[in-house]
Amino acid sequence: MTDAKVTRDLLAAAAAAREHAHAPYSGFRVGAAVRTADGRVFTGCNIENATYGLTLCAERVAVFKAMSEGAREFVQVAVVADTDPLTPPCGACRQILSEFCPRAEIVLSNLAGRVETRRIEELFPSPFHERFFR
Numbered sequence: 252m253t254d255a256k257v258t259r260d261l262l263a264a265a266a267a268a269r270e271h272a273h274a275p276y277s278g279f280r281v282g283a284a285v286r287t288a289d290g291r292v293f294t295g296c297n298i299e300n301a302t303y304g305l306t307l308c309a310e311r312v313a314v315f316k317a318m319s320e321g322a323r324e325f326v327q328v329a330v331v332a333d334t335d336p337l338t339p340p341c342g343a344c345r346q347i348l349s350e351f352c353p354r355a356e357i358v359l360s361n362l363a364g365r366v367e368t369r370r371i372e373e374l375f376p377s378p379f380h381e382r383f384f385r
């Protein structure tokens with residue numbers, strides 16, 4: 252269980268990242284933030300593209316930004332959108348979170364301050380994994 256202030260700060264970072272969402276096609280803005288075991292925070296927002304299919308979700312932007320800076324151990328992932336019920340990671344992001352953030356607490360929130368916590372095993376119980384081919 253993460254300290255409440257640490258969680259609030261990560262949610263605030265995700266909400267701030269959401270402000271940078273590039274979502275001219277859907278109008279749906281999402282922010283994400285990941286916290287590493289050594290306390291670093293990386294953020295992401297969704298970035299849409301005219302092809303639609305090349306759109307990247309906020310969660311994947313945050314995880315890939317972090318990994319490209321050398322981060323590997325993730326303890327918390329925050330996702331903020333303006334929905335109720337809360338927006339969970341999409342299927343593609345669940346695969347990524349399952350592989351790269353398997354132990355992270357996933358905290359969902361909206362702009363009204365509703366907060367819920369999930370585990371990736373609950374959201375994505377049967378992931379594809381390298382053990383299938385190695």
Ligand code: THU
Binds near residue numbers: 274279299307309339
């Ligand atoms: N999106 C995210 O960024 N994260 C989610 O968890 C769900 C969906 C984005 C992708 C797209 O830009 C928009 O929301 C609508 O699907």
